[in-house]
Amino acid sequence: MVEKINLEPPAVIRNRPKIQDVARVAGVSTATVSRTLSKPEAVSKATRDMVLEAVQATGYRADHAARNLRRRRSGAIVVLVPNLGNPFFSQILAAIENTMSAAGYSVLIADTMQPQFRKQQILEHLHNNSADGMIVLDGSMAEEFLRSETAGIAASPVVFACEWTDKLRYPSVRIDNHSGAAMAVRHLIDLGHCKIGHIAGPAHNVLTTARREGFKAELKASGLKIRSEWDFDGDFSIEAGIQAAQSWFDLDNRPTAMFCASDEIAFGFISELNSRGIRVPDDVSVVGFDDIDIARHFIPPLTTIHQPRNDMGEMAARKLLANILGVASADQQDKLLLPVELIVRKSTAAPK
Amino acid sequence: MVEKINLEPPAVIRNRPKIQDVARVAGVSTATVSRTLSKPEAVSKATRDMVLEAVQATGYRADHAARNLRRRRSGAIVVLVPNLGNPFFSQILAAIENTMSAAGYSVLIADTMQPQFRKQQILEHLHNNSADGMIVLDGSMAEEFLRSETAGIAASPVVFACEWTDKLRYPSVRIDNHSGAAMAVRHLIDLGHCKIGHIAGPAHNVLTTARREGFKAELKASGLKIRSEWDFDGDFSIEAGIQAAQSWFDLDNRPTAMFCASDEIAFGFISELNSRGIRVPDDVSVVGFDDIDIARHFIPPLTTIHQPRNDMGEMAARKLLANILGVASADQQDKLLLPVELIVRKSTAAPK
DNA sequence: CAAGCCGGTGTAATCGATTACAAATCGCTA
């Protein structure tokens, strides 16, 4: 007799309370509990209070897997980042995270610096319901998207940010790279430079192309000669700046000013020249691109093109949200071009 | 008669194929399809081939929400990052992401620079099955954990990394901050400095305390005086370095060397002094802490304490995985202390 | 030749919440 009590299943001491438990405690149906939690106005005050009390008492938390299954959504998005370690991207990421989490979405990150087979795998997120959308900061992922499209896989909400692609019709948020580059060159010309060089980003990158073209266009507009030996290939890294500095150093006829496709390039360039006794801006002027945090505090403080990183992340997130929610894209431009700004600091001066 | 054909539901042209569709096409049961995909060795080669073919034909992708619901797991973890924009953290994050994604887990990010009510909300991930575990890079989140523990919420796998807390029994991965600081000071003493100051991190932070104590301990061990007016409060930012530079500048009796609790502090300090005509290392030596990427290329290249960021992220991820999978923690130390390294560059020299 | 075992497969219960639909209740008017 006495043992029988112990044989009863410990109904109250379940591991994790489920909606059934709350319903039982509150003396209502599971439907009512669910409604109380998702649209409280559909439930009378009296029962609402009872339910909320029962939720408190049981410590109930709705299981997201179950909810997502039924609602046919995941409540998460993926951000594809090339090189997470780069502060430029992580700040955009921060803005995206803020905007999305305020809207009730979680943010999954995926680093695209991965072997090829993993890159392809990343897109699975969109096909298996583990994400409702994707923000792509890596233009080179366009190929992967193309491949999956030709594989007949349905399109999901995708927004490109920073980088973009013309091969696909996805919306994008980006800055005006062309005029940014032009502004940088204009500034150097205004200072009196006429021997102006360029250190470019990685080959086959849309940003590299846009900035290089802006650079050339402004030179041409001012009637200055474009000399290919002053136009260095690189990537966006510090190392590329160092490489370019060596090449620059070896030139017989050196440009007196350099426009770098990124701040990091500029840092590497200045740092390497500095160790060889060349001074910036005394011996050569340098303009960067991006305006990352340290730019302001580098020695010398770097003249650069400011990108509104926060705005860019936020706009990308908003656009993605609008696409996910199916808001009419009438007022949503497909290409959002954000303005840039020239920040003049101490790394540029008139030529000697 | 003819219309009747059109009234048939277009069974083949479903929106998204489900396991039922694959089963029908392959002529087997859903159980067999599931088994083929999750443990192929339990299925005969003949049927396996049929199923895989059907998967190809239909373009089937297992729905994660459904799988997670049944498997009672989410396949994702959360990383709590204070200030995502900080490159120091984003590099650790990159290492975590690599390790976790290789293990088949997704990584959710959450920025803890949020209003209080959102901080509390972050822990919900662990309570509603939207994450299987959590890596915490923000020691100050310990309070939220405490609060949720006293609220009787079951503990989930959690690992602290970089920062930690002694109030809770969670495992942690961290560097040896105390000896890092001591090494920095030792280096300065070896160069001949005896007036050594410190710029600290934010108050109430474990790293601040550990590094400050390492700093003081080494001074004391060498019989040098500890002067409180040479010990500046701050945080880990560039701004803090600038502030400290102003205070340093105003001193009558200035230290000839400064140990900074972060590289960013050092940058701000050097940058501000530079604009006031004070040279590093000629007039004052500076040691940083962290060895972030730009440290090597700053002007002057920064002498600093190197943190193995990649190892730290990877170890934290591994430890979390072990906890999630329930691997015996016998060989798993609760506190993993990673070694640091002094990197001597050009920002330190013998005093004049 | 019967019993037992094993690899391979199908049936159906299950994970936990949401929600369409039905039913009950209440108030108010004709």
Added chain:
DNA sequence: TAGCGATTTGTAATCGATTACACCGGCTTG
């Protein structure tokens, strides 16, 4: 007071995959 609509609540189907259990045939073994 009957009847109608509005409000509130409950019942049960549903989301889609996983997996416990049962079953079946074939092979080994005593």
